[in-house]
Amino acid sequence: MAKVIAIANQKGGVGKTTTAINLAASLAVLEYKTLLIDADPQANSTTGNGFDLKNIQLSLYDCLVNDTSAGQVILETETPNLNLLPSHLDLVGAEIELINQPNREHILRKAIEEEDKNYDFIIIDCSPSLGLITVNALSAAHSVLIPVQCEYFALEGLGKLLNTIKIVQTRINQSLEIEGILMTMYDGRLRLSNQVVEEIKNHFDALVFNTIIHRNTKLGEAPSFGKPALMYDADSTGAINYLNLAKEILQKNDLTKIKNDDKILEPNEDGSK
Numbered sequence: 001m002a003k004v005i006a007i008a009n010q011k012g013g014v015g016k017t018t019t020a021i022n023l024a025a026s027l028a029v030l031e032y033k034t035l036l037i038d039a040d041p042q043a044n045s046t047t048g049n050g051f052d053l054k055n056i057q058l059s060l061y062d063c064l065v066n067d068t069s070a071g072q073v074i075l076e077t078e079t080p081n082l083n084l085l086p087s088h089l090d091l092v093g094a095e096i097e098l099i100n101q102p103n104r105e106h107i108l109r110k111a112i113e114e115e116d117k118n119y120d121f122i123i124i125d126c127s128p129s130l131g132l133i134t135v136n137a138l139s140a141a142h143s144v145l146i147p148v149q150c151e152y153f154a155l156e157g158l159g160k161l162l163n164t165i166k167i168v169q170t171r172i173n174q175s176l177e178i179e180g181i182l183m184t185m186y187d188g189r190l191r192l193s194n195q196v197v198e199e200i201k202n203h204f205d206a207l208v209f210n211t212i213i214h215r216n217t218k219l220g221e222a223p224s225f226g227k228p229a230l231m232y233d234a235d236s237t238g239a240i241n242y243l244n245l246a247k248e249i250l251q252k253n254d255l256t257k258i259k260n261d262d263k264i265l266e267p268n269e270d271g272s273k
Contacts, residue, residue, distance in 0.1 A: 002035070002119040003253060004112075005179055006141035010164075011157040012128035014149040015184035017044040018219055019245075020125035022238070023145075025228030026246035028082035032120040032255075035074065037112070038087035039137050040127040046086040049077045050226030059088035063111040064136075065097050070115050079231055083119075085112075095132040105172050108136035120255075130164050138168045143179035148200060150186045150193040150212075155200075180252075182245065184213040211245040214238070 007020045017040065024036040038045035039060060043053055062068035063085070075084050098104045112122065124137045138144060144165060148154050162178075169176050181204055187193045201208050213219075219238035222229045229239040 002116050002122045003143075003255075004116075004122040004124065004141045005249075006124040006126055006134075006137040006144045007147065008126040008134060008137065008144050008161065009146050009148070009157070010128055010130045010134075010161055011149075011153075015147045015182075015213065016040075016128065017042075017048065017125055018223075019145070019147050019182060019184065019213070019242070020045050020123055021048045021223070022219070022228050022230065022242035023245055023249075024082055024121070024123040025079050025230050026239075026243045027121050027123075027249075028079050029230055029243070030246055030250070031081060032250075033081050033118065034121045034123065035083050035085060035112075035115060035119045036077075037085040037108075037122060037124045037137075039091075039108070039124050039133055040087055041089055041091040042127070043087040043089065043091075044223065045125040046084065046088075048223040048226065049079070049082075049084050049228070051075065051084070051086060053088060056086050056088050059086050059090065061088055061090040061094050064091075064094050064107050064133075070112050074115070079228060091133065098132055104132065105135050105139045108133075109140035112140060130161070135164075135168065135172070138165065138176060139173045141173070141176060143177045145179040145182060147182045147184045147213075150183050150196045152192065152196070154196045155203075178207055179249065180209045181207050182209050182211070182213065185215050186212045187215045209245065209248055211241060211248050213241045213245070216241070 007016050009016055024034050028034045036045055058073040063070055063073055070085055073085055077084050126134045126137045183197050214237050216236060216238035218233045218236035219229050222232035225232055229236055
């Protein structure tokens with residue numbers, strides 16, 4: 001049975017898609033069969049894995065609206081052990097088309113249930129909103145990972161997202177848990193970054209991942225080449241950060257027996273490898 005993790009935050013620009021692409025790739029490289037679901041109409045997780053939207057014949061839209069089986073839509077990526085359920089601009093209209101459907105909050109869960117046995121992890125890249133597609137993702141997920149940018153407005157909207165998660169837990173998916181809060185775009189040279197990390201940890205304590213994602217040019221360059229950071233530059237700080245995150249998630253879920261000395265690959269203090 002796959003562990004389903006939704007990556008969500010209605011605030012844009014916090015690193016949701018970067019996290020989805022690179023966490024999924026890291027789990028795959030660690031030899032866990034992984035499915036990445038692109039549930040964002042912008043389809044950046046799709047293009048970030050090297051697919052041209054012009055060549056996408058079927059997408060998540062078809063699974064949700066046309067009852068197409070996920071198996072017909074899923075594509076193999078260039079990363080070993082990583083498959084993709086792609087998105088398309090058509091997904092913009094899905095919320096309107098689903099609004100009158102019975103059990104509309106559970107359509108995504110039903111769409112992927114047959115694939116559950118084929119994977120160790122299913123990662124869902126949510127759109128920067130709290131609309132019906134995101135609610136579907138939270139309904140289908142076992143846990144939600146929340147990326148938070150290390151900048152001044154880090155806490156803006158986080159309370160609203162946590163309130164939405166509580167509503168989903170109460171009304172739709174009682175087993176939904178918070179996998180953790182991930183600090184992203186960290187720059188150790190800036191006092192503000194350190195203050196934000198400290199504030200988030202003071203507020204949320206054990207919910208915050210030990211792994212922090214540093215600002216890294218390779219993370220920004222990799223999508224333009226249609227590759228996760230690990231496949232673009234495996235020695236980059238960004239690739240190492242996300243490999244650390246994957247290992248931390250594996251440890252948290254008791255899915256690995258990594259030796260203590262091998263648990264975390266640390267970059268140098270300046271953020272370089």
